Amino acid sequence: TVTDQSGNSSTCTATVTVEDNIAPTAVCQDVTVQLDAMGNYTLMPAEVDGGSSDNCGIASMSVSPNSFTCTEVGPNVVTLTVTDAAGNTATCTANVQVDASSACIPPSIANEGGPDIADPCTCAGNGWFAEEIVVTAPSGQTWQIATVTGLYSDLPGTTPYGAGDLLTEVPQGGGVSQYILMGYHYDGIGYYIEVESPNYPGLILSIGNTCYYPEPVLDLPAEICLFTPPLTLADYASVTGNPALESESFTINGTPATQLDPMAWGVGAVTVEYTVDAGTAGGGDPADPGCVATATQIVNIVETPSVVACNDNVQVSVDENCQAFIQPDDILEGTYGCFDDYTVELYNGFDPVPNPVDGS
Incomplete structure (x- = not known):
């Protein structure tokens, strides 16, 4: 309406349109949800809304994706869309950790088929494996040690693993990862480990293993005499459990040998080593790791004693042929390293008697 000084007036009409061109402010928050007994969960927008707002009021909110099953256990990124009455929209993203329920198949745990070590009981030397x-599970999860004994992160076993140590994720593609932990354990002792993930409440995965090196044994005399005939080393060597061997060898003071000849080495101590190679490991067989192991024995070579003591009251038993063979160690008193350096001569008065003797 327009009015002049004389009071005359005139009117007209106009249409005024009020527009809201300001988009809402979308604010997200991260949440953790657990699947239901059927292995499903439907996410509501309000669960990830962290306080979104709009100058003229919010008309609606939606979240995508909003449906989760066992295949989505672990971290998931969702988008929250906020719309006001004028149709203006804004978005933000949130992380949704989905925890499994009893409806989900538990992940698997193994000690073979890893990216770095395919076979359990892989020889690491000096008695270590x-x-x-x-652990094979969906990608993006966290797996850690719950309890562990006998497993070390280094050689020669100075740093044991402990509760809370994390497994390393190695993605395999297709939404699946391997969570790995490489460690070392000792011959005949082994290890036991339990692991857990916050994405699987109450679930404990466990595994253990004990492996064995071949056990070579040397049973040479601790002392032999200078004139003792050469000893064939293989006659004094064995391997506990009789595993299949690819090779076996001997050294004396570091020199390859098959016999111990006292005359060749002279008086003194010599070190005999017996080394066995179990060859190729039997796949997944703790008793056949295919390792190399060594047994060591020190043998003293001594002069043949010239002064001896004899037992003057010897009793022997005859065999089924009514005979008895009298050995030097039947006669000598004390400990001698070389009975084979002595011979026994028998007399009845001044008359020689053959050895073996008969019961007559």
Whole structure:
């Protein structure tokens, strides 16, 4: 309406349109949800809304994706869309950790098939074995040690693993990862480990293993005399459990040998080593790791004693042929390293008697 000084007036009409061109402010928050007994969960927008706002008021909110099953256990990124009455929209993203329920098949744990160590009981030398713990589960999860004994992160076993140590994720593609832990354990002692993930409440995965090196044994005399005939080393060597061997060898003071000849080495101590190679490991067989092991024995070579003491009251038993063979160690008193350096001569008065003697 327009009015002049004389009071005359005139009117007209106009249309005024009020527009809201300001988009909402979308604010997200991260959440953790657990699947239901059927292995499903439907996410509501309000669960990830962290305080979104709009100058003229929010008309609606939606979240995508909003449906989760056992295949989505672990971290998931969702988008929250906020719309006001004028149709203006804004978005933000949130991380949704999905925890499994009893409806989900538990992940697997193994000690073979890892990316670095394929076979359990892999020889690491000096009685140690290398092994890789492998948990196969959806990608993006966290797996850690719950309890562990006998497993070390280094050689020669100075740093044991402990509760809370994390497994390393190695993605395999297709939304699946291997969570690995490489460690070392000792011959005949082994290890036991339990692992857990916050994405699987109450679930404990466990595995253990004990492996064995071949056990070579040397049983040479601790002392032999200078004139003792050469000893064939293989006659005094064995391997506990009789595993299949690829090779075996001997050294004396570091020199390859098959016999110990006292005359060749002279008086003094010599070190005999017996080394066995169990060859190729039997796949997944703790008793056949295919390792190399060595047994060592020190043998003293001595002069043949010239002064001896004899037992003057010897009793022997005859065999089924009514005979008895009298050995030097039947006669000598005390400990001698070389009975084979002595011979026994028998007399009845001044008359020689053959050895073996008969019961007559």
